[in-house]
Amino acid sequence: MMKHETVIQLLQSKHGEYISGETISQRLGVSRTAIWKQIRKLEEAGYVIEASRKLGYRLISVPDTYDLAALQDKLQTVSFGRGLQLLDTVESTQILAREAAESGAAEGALFLAEQQLGGRGRMGRGWISPRGKGIWMSMVLRPAVPIHFAPQLTLLTAVALCRSLKRTTSLAIGIKWPNDLLIEGKKISGILLESAAEDERLRYVIAGIGISVNLEEADYPSELLEKAVSLRMAGGKSWDRSELLADFLMEWEQLYRLYAKEGFGPIITLWEALAVSLGKPVRLTTPQGELSGVPIGLAESGAIRIKLEDGSVQSVFSAEMGEPL
Numbered sequence: 001m002m003k004h005e006t007v008i009q010l011l012q013s014k015h016g017e018y019i020s021g022e023t024i025s026q027r028l029g030v031s032r033t034a035i036w037k038q039i040r041k042l043e044e045a046g047y048v049i050e051a052s053r054k055l056g057y058r059l060i061s062v063p064d065t066y067d068l069a070a071l072q073d074k075l076q077t078v079s080f081g082r083g084l085q086l087l088d089t090v091e092s093t094q095i096l097a098r099e100a101a102e103s104g105a106a107e108g109a110l111f112l113a114e115q116q117l118g119g120r121g122r123m124g125r126g127w128i129s130p131r132g133k134g135i136w137m138s139m140v141l142r143p144a145v146p147i148h149f150a151p152q153l154t155l156l157t158a159v160a161l162c163r164s165l166k167r168t169t170s171l172a173i174g175i176k177w178p179n180d181l182l183i184e185g186k187k188i189s190g191i192l193l194e195s196a197a198e199d200e201r202l203r204y205v206i207a208g209i210g211i212s213v214n215l216e217e218a219d220y221p222s223e224l225l226e227k228a229v230s231l232r233m234a235g236g237k238s239w240d241r242s243e244l245l246a247d248f249l250m251e252w253e254q255l256y257r258l259y260a261k262e263g264f265g266p267i268i269t270l271w272e273a274l275a276v277s278l279g280k281p282v283r284l285t286t287p288q289g290e291l292s293g294v295p296i297g298l299a300e301s302g303a304i305r306i307k308l309e310d311g312s313v314q315s316v317f318s319a320e321m322g323e324p325l
């Protein structure tokens with residue numbers, strides 16, 4: 001029996017040239033409406049197809065999808081990213097990682113999705129996670145530290161991500177307290193750590209990381225374009241997500257081990273070397289109200305140390321950091 005051709009095979013065979021709806025219809029023996037439906041499905045799956053009333057259809061680009069075997073091949077870690085679960089569409093990888101942690105998943109269990117429909121950001125915000133364009137992941141950590149050390153893990157994660165992305169992309173990336181990674185003032189990634197504790201002890205931490213790798217302007221709502229950017233928009237080229245991920249996991253695991261052995265001191269030094277928010281006046285919106293001053297460094301607790309106008313130094317644990325008025 002002859003193997004049936006598919007719409008995508010026909011489009012691909014034209015190498016970017018148009019193929020008319022009529023030709024597709026004849027070759028596949030289906031109606032024009034059926035073709036249109038299949039084209040819509042392909043678009044939903046991330047294919048970019050141009051349609052012209054006169055000329056028909058042409059394939060502009062195919063979606064970038066992870067290759068699980070190739071990704072596993074690239075991993076050089078002991079536990080981070082081992083037991084990797086690659087998913088297509090999820091609500092949020094945070095949910096899956098939490099369920100796995102509750103069922104006893106080991107440290108390093110990683111959930112990686114092509115797209116998230118309900119990506120979660122900090123402070124109840126959402127997180128844009130279009131298909132195939134970024135690294136949307138959540139990993140289970142089981143650190144042997146008390147709950148009040150959790151902010152240190154957030155800062156450690158930001159340091160690892162910043163060091164790794166600087167190395168792999170050569171872009172000028174800095175950290176804005178506590179854990180936003182910025183290129184020329186615009187955010188390229190987000191880190192969300194959610195912990196579960198019992199009697200002051202951390203049972204587990206779900207580390208959610210979003211890296212805006214190959215997003216284009218059209219992927220962002222216009223109001224976000226002032227504040228957010230992707231590596232592709234900043235660097236003018238696409239990046240291989242598996243390579244970025246494998247390098248980050250290695251850096252992250254190394255720093256996590258260093259932290260387990262030597263505590264937070266070395267992480268403070270590394271964080272301060274990458275920080276873009278030190279030495280410049282800022283305004284902080286804290287749960288207790290507004291505060292103006294100059295950030296001068298990190299405290300052992302993970303708080304930011306702010307020099308106030310009267311010369312005194314105050315540690316701030318949780319705040320939104322903005323430009324002075």
Ligand code: BTN
Pocket residue numbers: 091092093094116118119120121122123125127129135136137138189190191192208209210211
């Ligand atoms: C932030 O607001 O800066 C944090 C954003 C964290 C987004 C990541 S994407 C993978 C994981 N799953 C989610 O729903 N959120 C985190």
